[in-house]
Amino acid sequence: VTGNVYLVGFMGAGKTTVGRLLAEVLRRKFVDMDELLEARLGEPIPEVFRGRGEEFFRGREAALLKKLARRQRLVVAAGGGAVERAENSTLMRRSGRIVHLAADLEVCRTRVAAQGPGLRPMWSDAESVQRLFERRQAAYDDCDLRLCADGLGPREAAREIAARLFGEDRFPVRLGQSECPVICTGEAPRALAELAGGRRVALLTDRRVGRLHLDRFQERLADPLVIIVPGGERIKTLGTAERVYRQLLAGRFNRDDLLVALGGGAVTDLGAFVAGTYKRGLDHVLVSTSLLGCVDAAVGGKAALNLGRTKNAVGCFTVPAGVVLDVAALGTLARRQIREGLVEAYKTGLIGSPSLAELIEEHWPALLAGDRPLLAKVVSLSARTKAEVVAQDFRESGRRFVLNLGHTFGHAVESWHGYRLSHGRAVALGLLVAVRLSLSRGLIEAPLAQRISVTLNRIAGRPVTPPPPEAAWEAIRQDKKIRQGRSVFVLLEGLGRPVLVEDVSPPELAAAVREVC
Numbered sequence: 082v083t084g085n086v087y088l089v090g091f092m093g094a095g096k097t098t099v100g101r102l103l104a105e106v107l108r109r110k111f112v113d114m115d116e117l118l119e120a121r122l123g124e125p126i127p128e129v130f131r132g133r134g135e136e137f138f139r140g141r142e143a144a145l146l147k148k149l150a151r152r153q154r155l156v157v158a159a160g161g162g163a164v165e166r167a168e169n170s171t172l173m174r175r176s177g178r179i180v181h182l183a184a185d186l187e188v189c190r191t192r193v194a195a196q197g198p199g200l201r202p203m204w205s206d207a208e209s210v211q212r213l214f215e216r217r218q219a220a221y222d223d224c225d226l227r228l229c230a231d232g233l234g235p236r237e238a239a240r241e242i243a244a245r246l247f248g249e250d251r252f253p254v255r256l257g258q259s260e261c262p263v264i265c266t267g268e269a270p271r272a273l274a275e276l277a278g279g280r281r282v283a284l285l286t287d288r289r290v291g292r293l294h295l296d297r298f299q300e301r302l303a304d305p306l307v308i309i310v311p312g313g314e315r316i317k318t319l320g321t322a323e324r325v326y327r328q329l330l331a332g333r334f335n336r337d338d339l340l341v342a343l344g345g346g347a348v349t350d351l352g353a354f355v356a357g358t359y360k361r362g363l364d365h366v367l368v369s370t371s372l373l374g375c376v377d378a379a380v381g382g383k384a385a386l387n388l389g390r391t392k393n394a395v396g397c398f399t400v401p402a403g404v405v406l407d408v409a410a411l412g413t414l415a416r417r418q419i420r421e422g423l424v425e426a427y428k429t430g431l432i433g434s435p436s437l438a439e440l441i442e443e444h445w446p447a448l449l450a451g452d453r454p455l456l457a458k459v460v461s462l463s464a465r466t467k468a469e470v471v472a473q474d475f476r477e478s479g480r481r482f483v484l485n486l487g488h489t490f491g492h493a494v495e496s497w498h499g500y501r502l503s504h505g506r507a508v509a510l511g512l513l514v515a516v517r518l519s520l521s522r523g524l525i526e527a528p529l530a531q532r533i534s535v536t537l538n539r540i541a542g543r544p545v546t547p548p549p550p551e552a553a554w555e556a557i558r559q560d561k562k563i564r565q566g567r568s569v570f571v572l573l574e575g576l577g578r579p580v581l582v583e584d585v586s587p588p589e590l591a592a593a594v595r596e597v598c
């Protein structure tokens with residue numbers, strides 16, 4: 082996922098236009114080799130060909146490619162002739178993936194004519210261009226993806242390349258006796274239409290997600306009933322649920338129809354709760370658009386609403402007909418929202434996927450900047466790991482508890498701050514404390530504790546003020562994470578090796594908090 086994407090294709094195929102848009106979609110840097118070479122050589126390419134010859138130009142082109150191949154996560158529009166040297170193709174193959182942007186010769190002719198053929202040194206009489214076109218096709222054959230963009234607009238072509246290149250990850254999650262497909266994809270509307278299968282659909286979303294993403298989904302569904310709620314944590318109430326029930330009733334929705342919840346964790350929690358209770362259970366699909374939703378909230382079959390200030394006080398377990406993790410939607414998230422999701426994904430890595438934890442440790446700056454292929458990888462690894470844990474214990478009577486790493490103290494922090502603090506930052510502090518407790522008990526070595534703490538501080542941003550020890554302990558005693566009167570903490574015995582402990586004492590916790598802060 083960190084390699085470059087090289088766009089190759091004939092003159093006029095649209096490499097520069099599509100490449101620029103592809104970089105925008107993937108949130109990566111774009112490099113146009115011809116533009117860069119012109120800038121470095123100080124004159125237009127046709128002048129270089131005339132004055133210093135094609136060989137000279139090809140040499141400089143190969144040297145530039147060598148430099149670009151040493152970098153990562155670039156979208157590169159390669160010069161039209163770059164593929165003709167075998168060493169260039171080998172270099173591109175080793176350092177990333179090659180996309181052939183194919184176009185009909187007549188389309189290329191029209192475009193080049195419009196731009197002025199004088200700008201293209203290799204564009205001469207019709208017969209030579211035809212021969213060149215045929216010769217290059219053989220070199221283009223050796224690519225990872227071929228897209229004929231003739232019938233597509235440049236933006237559509239860029240989206241299509243992004244979706245095809247970084248593919249789709251599908252896997253089932255076992256929820257009790259049932260199974261639910263999870264689809265992590267850049268083409269969520271198509272995946273949803275497949276799951277809906279022609280059924281009548283009520284589409285629940287919030288204002289913000291509706292404004293940004295509803296169109297893509299409406300195009301794929303036949304006249305859905307759209308239900309819009311305001312958004313954020315305040316929608317997780319019985320009052321909002323009632324308003325949704327009433328709209329479903331007015332629309333004569335029955336158990337064989339489908340409710341789709343499109344949005345972040347608040348919308349999917351509300352949607353799953355309504356679906357689990359309306360007429361004793363309505364088929365539903367969760368389409369998650371936030372990173373926190375994709376890595377956590379949408380996977381696992383839990384739905385809950387808040388009761389006054391008590392979070393998730395009323396809830397149920399439900400089995401959706403499908404979960405779609407919309408990685409294309411992550412492009413409109415703010416950095417702050419990416420932080421929230423990354424903390425939760427890192428926690429999942431720590432309890433069950435060392436490769437996920439390492440991916441975040443290595444690539445946190447690109448992830449925070451919204452690099453889409455990396456985010457998609459984080460989403461699929463997190464969701465798979467959570468699915469494995471949930472499959473062992475759907476109703477949270479045992480193994481599933483390990484997902485609460487960092488949450489025992491994290492919830493105390495949130496509660497003491499009156500829930501005015503972001504969940505991610507509170508959990509990050511909870512994780513730091515859990516790591517410190519693991520270290521002081523000799524369960525993990527100092528280098529691992531140090532590595533995890535450094536990563537958490539980087540991804541979570543500003544540190545938060547911890548509650549005083551007595552207040553923290555009081556909040557922990559009131560939380561759901563109590564077994565037979567004892568507070569349960571999840572600690573680590575190593576990367577991917579969580580352990581439950583019930584004997585953390587108030588002084589031990591206070592010491593860990595002091596050391597962390």
Ligand SMILES: NC(=O)c1ccc[n+]([C@@H]2O[C@H](COP(=O)([O-])OP(=O)(O)OC[C@H]3O[C@@H](n4cnc5c(N)ncnc54)[C@H](O)[C@@H]3O)[C@@H](O)[C@H]2O)c1
Nearest residue numbers: 289312313345346347348370371374377378383410413414
């Ligand atoms: N059911 C579970 O197992 C579970 C697990 C973890 C969290 N949760 C719940 O998830 C909720 C938090 O999740 P969240 O932060 O996604 O909630 P959210 O739905 O409130 O989303 C946060 C904000 O992001 C916006 N948003 C969502 N997708 C967007 C996108 N693609 N682009 C721009 N803006 C977008 C929303 O409109 C909202 O304003 C909490 O209520 C929490 O209790 C549930």
